[in-house]
Amino acid sequence: AVNDGAQATREEIAHMRDLYQFGIDEVLTKVDILRREFERSHDYSPIEHVRSRLKSVDSIIAKAHRIGCDPTVDDVRASIADIAGIRITATFVSDLYWVADMLAQQPDLTIVTVKDYVAEPKPNGYRSLHLIVKVPVFLSSTTEHITVELQIRTMAMDFWASIEHKLFYKYRHDMPANLASELADAARLAATLDERMGTLRDEVRPMPVQLSDEATLSAGQ
Ligand code: 0O2
Numbered sequence: 001a002v003n004d005g006a007q008a009t010r011e012e013i014a015h016m017r018d019l020y021q022f023g024i025d026e027v028l029t030k031v032d033i034l035r036r037e038f039e040r041s042h043d044y045s046p047i048e049h050v051r052s053r054l055k056s057v058d059s060i061i062a063k064a065h066r067i068g069c070d071p072t073v074d075d076v077r078a079s080i081a082d083i084a085g086i087r088i089t090a091t092f093v094s095d096l097y098w099v100a101d102m103l104a105q106q107p108d109l110t111i112v113t114v115k116d117y118v119a120e121p122k123p124n125g126y127r128s129l130h131l132i133v134k135v136p137v138f139l140s141s142t143t144e145h146i147t148v149e150l151q152i153r154t155m156a157m158d159f160w161a162s163i164e165h166k167l168f169y170k171y172r173h174d175m176p177a178n179l180a181s182e183l184a185d186a187a188r189l190a191a192t193l194d195e196r197m198g199t200l201r202d203e204v205r206p207m208p209v210q211l212s213d214e215a216t217l218s219a220g221q
Contacts, residue, residue, distance in 0.1 A: 060080060111133055112133060135148055
């Protein structure tokens, strides 16, 4: 009977997972529309790439056990914010806030929490802008408000985080001190790179495009 209960829960969680995929789809559409609209009006996009992932039933149950929550649909939905995850890689640091602001402005999207690890990096050097949002998913007879975790990063932040993630998982909590300090140093380098690219962009942005446009205009007059 205990096994039957566990099986029922697994099935319910698997069913619940479908809702989270719908939530991902809704947010992905929003991000894609922002990207395409921006590309249309500016010929480039501040969004480099977008990936999404849905936690597996096993990881949902494992995380529930880890954080001491009952592995029931209601408790899992209330306690685990990253069942649905979207990672957006943007070009410049300012673009991270642009993406976040554009989403925050949308009346159907509720921002639950913002963790700004860009303004305040984690002690190991991790930087990213994290938003937990709730998006409505309209079903035939109900509306479900689905929690989605968004990680918004520059390419430098993503480069660092993906390598750190691999090393962290390899070493778990026993990362040798020299490696941890190398990684923290590399995170500072990545932050400097972002800053320098931002400065470059600021120098290029008021480009002579307008000047040459004016020149063409006045030449044509
Ligand atoms: P995975 O394998 O990427 O899913 P939470 O642990 O999510 O319940 P927390 O710690 O308050 O709650 O959330 P936070 O700080 O917003 O971090 C959540 C996610 O951000 C992590 O998910 C990672 O994806 C990423 N992250 C946070 N800190 C680090 C870090 O130091 N290094 C790297 N590489 N990624 C980080 P998971 O579930 O831990 O991992």
